[in-house]
Amino acid sequence: MAADVVGSCRLIGIDEEGTLSQLKALRRTIFDPKIAEHHGRIVKNTGDGALVEFASVVDAVRCADEIQHSMAKQNTDVSQDKRIEFRIGIHVGDIVIADDDIFGDGVNIAVRLEGIAEPGGICISDDAHRQVRGKVQSTLEDMGSQSLKNIAEPMRAWRARIGPGSSPAIRTPTEVAQPLALPDKPSIAVLPFENMSGDPEQEYFADGMVEDIITGLSRSKSLFVIARHSTFTYKGKAVDIKQVGRELGVRYVLEGSVRKAGNRVRITGQLVDAATGNHIWADRYDSTLEDIFDLQDRVTSSVIGAISPQLERAEIERAQRKPTESLRAYDYYLRALASIYKFTREAHVEALKLTEITIGIDPEFAGAYALGARCCIQRKAFGWSTDAAQERIEARRFARQAIELDQDDPSLLAIAGHALAYVANEVEEGAALLSRAINLDANLVTARYWSGWANLWLGNDDAAIEQFKIALRLSPLDPLIFNAQTGLAFAYFSAGRIEDASSWATTALRQQPKFVGAHLAMMACHAMSGRVEEAREVCARAMQLDPTLRISGFTYRRRPADIEKWAKACRIAGMPE
Structure with a gap:
């Protein structure tokens, strides 16, 4: 049960x-x-x-x-x-x-x-x-x-x-949870597009199209855009648009389909007012694969124009950048992206291999280097490291090459910033890149997550808590929500609020029992609460997930008091020096 x-x-x-x-x-x-x-x-x-x-x-x-x-x-x-x-x-x-x-x-x-x-x-x-x-x-x-x-x-x-005579408080089937409050600017969720190609292997292509449309929309500072991780929880399900609006706290929902046949692509889209269920805009776009990026731009521009005609055209134009001139490189990039979302060691290895192939085809494709940096981040977060020193060098290479090729893409800046802060141990520089990413795209939930972590490592507990809570609102159904929950656990731990920290750590473990960070947060809470045996048990489980864990490995914390407190908790729990 x-x-x-x-x-x-x-x-x-x-x-x-x-x-x-x-x-x-x-x-x-x-x-x-x-x-x-x-x-x-x-x-x-x-x-x-x-x-x-x-x-x-x-x-x-x-x-x-x-x-x-x-x-x-x-x-x-x-x-x-x-x-x-x-x-x-x-x-x-x-x-x-x-x-x-x-x-x-x-x-x-x-x-x-x-x-x-x-x-x-x-x-x-x-x-x-x-x-x-x-x-x-x-x-x-x-x-x-x-x-x-x-x-x-x-x-x-x-x-x-429950039987009808038990209590008037029992809700009927049509009742729903209290909806999230709408933001103070136009808000939208883009649902996964249906793959109409008749080929399950093309699923990655349809998903990639949606991710790029979400990215384009999120760059408009006049919109509040729900993150991809939350909207993709509806993938493969028949949905009630009004219910989606309530659950995600948005005014508008974009749904559609992608059909790829040979060299031709067709995208259909419908923009719906989630409060009324009325269609605001619907259109169909046909193109060749050579013009796929123009196709995405047309969808993005149409949606922004339908929602808020007063938006500056500059905001729309800034979203219209071709990631690469090579369609073959882009195809491998989408395959790598699909692999990284499987969250297994084997899929991670496959994603890294596909990323290197992408870079080999187009060495000027900044997004491919950023994806390589994401692989490095994921490898460390899930305890799949084999050579920490070499992996730091690899993460630094991917991150620096990404921002050298494109210094104005918030997604790239966020990934590069986190890779530098978390994997390469260059926290100050990473935090600065993350701050720039948020300034460029306030809707970018990954930048909020990772900015929370960077602020935590720099000793800015209140700023960390603020960023994690914004991330929770931007992506309330996110399968990666355990990231922010774990971050809140660590931030409250650093702030001395052990009971709050323990509660968030427990919630994170419920979401993702194999996330090493959540185990470490729980371990620290037990250790500092005098529950030594429980702390040792959790530490042992964390060491099973990542045998390379050592007290000396957590050097990215910058505040001496944090380092001392963390080291004390680890020693109580029995972690090797």
């Missing part, structure tokens, strides 16, 4: 201290007692949810049902915008047990089912349904076949709704 709080980031943003206090109270009075009553084992608690193992799926569904009934009663007199509500997903299947944790497809499917459950509701797999049919009181409704993220085959799922 996987459980998570609906809209936890929004609730914490409204009242961080009060929300965390309520979560602790609910866990103590409702969640944990119900788990124990139905013979469950809490495998891991997170700041806003839990993963629980049961010997019987009947026990799991009955437990979930009672939790949701109790939460509904708890929320009876609570205003809609302040309610804490759970989504719960349940699956029965094989798991792998290691170090008191559980892994495997059984766990992954439960987590994905939780993601499609209604607020205050329960979603169970067809396997679970077969075993509980006729044995529980919950009303089970067939949801049909569901495509779950990172699960190869669609799965039939069932919705367990």
Whole structure:
């Protein structure tokens, strides 16, 4: 059973201290007692949810049902915008047990089912349904076949709704979570375009088109543009544009399709007002591959013109830059980009190989060098390093070549800045490049993430927290959200707010259990809270993920007090010098 709080980031943003206090109270009075009553084992608690193992799926569904009934009663007199509500997903299947944790497809499917459950509701797999049919009181409704993220085959799922007589606080199927407040300027989300080519291998091409359109739009300082990582959570799903607008907090949504056949490309696009569902603009563009960059520019210009005719043409023209004259190099670049988003060691190696091929075809392609720098960043972040000294040299080479070829592209500046600060240990120069990137493109969520880290290493805790929180708003559904959550954990740790730090570290681990940084933040919190054994356990897990971890390796921190505090925590946890 996987459980998570609906809209936890929004609730914490409204009242961080009060929300965390309520979560602790609910866990103590409702969640944990119900788990124990139905013979469950809490495998891991997170700041806003839990993963629980049961010997019987009947026990799991009955437990979930009672939790949701109790939460509904708890929320009876609570205003809609302040309610804490759970989504719960349940699956029965094989798991792998290691170090008191559980892994495997059984766990992954439960987590994905939780993601499609209604607020205050329960979603169970067809396997679970077969075993509980006729044995529980919950009303089970067939949801049909569901495509779950990172699960190869669609799965039939069932919705367990709470009985209608239990409490007036239980929401109906049409009710939704409190929407995010709209920014004070036109806001837009670009959804993944549908690949109409009939060839799954062309998926990378359609995704690359969308990424470039998002980049072009985000360079307009008059727009608020949701980051790619959040919008791509809708990939492959039938979406309700109004719901997308509420979940992402935007006024406009752009959707479309890409068809590539031989040397011809067709892009269709529709710009929709998310509040009303009305189409503002729709068009179709046909071109040859040789004019693909002009095609992207035409889409970008049309969207900006439709949303805000008063925008300066200079802002639009600045977005119209060809990344390379070589279509063959661009194709390899898109393939490398698709590989880097798979977040595996093997895909990382493939991305780096494709990047080098791209550079070999077009040595003047600045974006390819930036992609190489991203590979270096990802390798260190996920503990895949083999030769740290050589990798620092490689990161420096990629970063410096990228900014030498293009000093005005905010995406390139951000990647180069982070590579220099994080991998090459040139924090001051990296921070300056990141600041310039944000000045050029305030919507660039990666620049916000990485600026947060650079400020943290320079000892600017408040500035780091501000950047991480802006990143969370720019990309509220980001699969990489654990980056900002981990950053907040470290920033609060540096500021001496250990309880807040621990909560954010827990949330980050829930999002990405293999992220070394989140383990390190949790380790430090345990160590400085006197929980030595727990600190040692987390340190051991971090060392399994990245055996090269050493206290002496964290030299990019600039404030002596931070270095001393961090080294003390690491020694308590047993990390080698």
